[in-house]
Amino acid sequence: MIIQLRDALSENILEQVHAEVRAIGYQVNEVSTNGGRYFVCVGKKEFDIRRIGNLPGVKDVHRVTDVNKLASRQWKVKDTVIDLGDGVQVGRGSLAVMAGPCSIESEEQVERTVEFLVANDVRIMRGGVFKPRSSPYSFRGIGIEGLKMFSRRCREHGIKIVTEVMQVAQVAEMYDYVDVFQVGARNSQNFNLLDELGKCGKPVLLKRGMSGTIEELLASAEYVFSNGNEKIMLCERGIRTYEREYRNTLDLNAVPILREKSHLPVIVDPSHGIGLREHVEPMALAAVMSGADGVIMEVHQFPEKAFSDGQQTLSFDEASGVFRKMRAAYNLLQQMN
Numbered sequence: 001m002i003i004q005l006r007d008a009l010s011e012n013i014l015e016q017v018h019a020e021v022r023a024i025g026y027q028v029n030e031v032s033t034n035g036g037r038y039f040v041c042v043g044k045k046e047f048d049i050r051r052i053g054n055l056p057g058v059k060d061v062h063r064v065t066d067v068n069k070l071a072s073r074q075w076k077v078k079d080t081v082i083d084l085g086d087g088v089q090v091g092r093g094s095l096a097v098m099a100g101p102c103s104i105e106s107e108e109q110v111e112r113t114v115e116f117l118v119a120n121d122v123r124i125m126r127g128g129v130f131k132p133r134s135s136p137y138s139f140r141g142i143g144i145e146g147l148k149m150f151s152r153r154c155r156e157h158g159i160k161i162v163t164e165v166m167q168v169a170q171v172a173e174m175y176d177y178v179d180v181f182q183v184g185a186r187n188s189q190n191f192n193l194l195d196e197l198g199k200c201g202k203p204v205l206l207k208r209g210m211s212g213t214i215e216e217l218l219a220s221a222e223y224v225f226s227n228g229n230e231k232i233m234l235c236e237r238g239i240r241t242y243e244r245e246y247r248n249t250l251d252l253n254a255v256p257i258l259r260e261k262s263h264l265p266v267i268v269d270p271s272h273g274i275g276l277r278e279h280v281e282p283m284a285l286a287a288v289m290s291g292a293d294g295v296i297m298e299v300h301q302f303p304e305k306a307f308s309d310g311q312q313t314l315s316f317d318e319a320s321g322v323f324r325k326m327r328a329a330y331n332l333l334q335q336m337n
């Protein structure tokens with residue numbers, strides 16, 4: 001059950017509502033977002049909803065029957081636009097381009113990439129410092145000190161950072177150096193991590209699990225949102241199917257479906273989605289035409305020397321061409337609509 005509270009409320013009235021919900025046997029979590037203030041209540045007991053709806057201080061009460069409510073269009077009809085500051089926004093009305101290496105490797109690499117992004121008018125840099133790797137013997141990232149350097153270099157140029165967080169304890173440690181926390185495919189259902197990110201309030205880019213359904217992705221978004229953080233980007237990055245010709249199967253069907261079901265921005269990752277450098281471009285363009293609000297892709301000055309995912313990483317030259325074509329495709333789509 002979600003209780004929408006009135007705007008100006010005395011502590012006394014708030015406590016009355018809280019007490020009544022507890023008396024019914026529900027747990028209460030208070031949440032404030034741009035859209036207002038509400039209580040997210042968890043419990044199983046049947047009761048007459050008017051018992052809550054008629055209390056002073058209550059604007060409306062919603063029973064939650066589906067796995068997602070706050071992330072759905074039933075809750076909010078208008079598209080959510082996430083403001084990252086300094087004029088950088090993610091959501092309807094613009095195409096967000098995020099690019100950078102799979103892994104942050106060195107200061108030199110960050111500097112060259114930042115220069116490249118600035119020259120191409122890309123305002124959001126990706127790059128992992130904590131890397132989830134299938135093998136424990138693979139490169140696992142340069143860690144928190146690397147993140148501090150990455151953040152310092154990007155801030156000097158007004159570039160925003162999206163980087164992966166893998167554990168609950170890292171949220172506080174990384175907080176000051178991150179603009180968007182990325183939740184990787186392997187952590188898409190790490191519910192403790194999602195709870196923590198919900199409490200922290202920073203934007204989150206939530207990737208779909210390798211075998212995650214659309215409903216499960218939205219349920220994961222609901223974890224973040226129900227803890228008070230509505231700044232969530234949903235990311236399609238390919239799912240695992242029986243097909244072995246490419247790394248993953250980029251499920252672009254998910255884009256219009258997510259856009260129909262949710263008000264949250266939808267981002268596509270064609271790099272992990274197909275996993276083959278030579279085919280990233282057509283999938284990036286297809287992502288734009290499918291209605292995505294943004295694209296995140298892997299880019300490196302020397303892809304063949306990248307510490308991870310080089311086979312799906314574009315060179316600077318290749319990436320420049322893809323950015324130009326994606327923007328042209330986006331403008332064409334706007335003209336057609």
Ligand code: PEP
Pocket residue numbers: 102128132183184185186207237272
């Ligand atoms: C990444 O972005 O480098 C990454 C590991 O992504 P995913 O979680 O989608 O595999």
Ligand code: MN
Pocket residue numbers: 102103272298308309
């Ligand atoms: Mn990668």
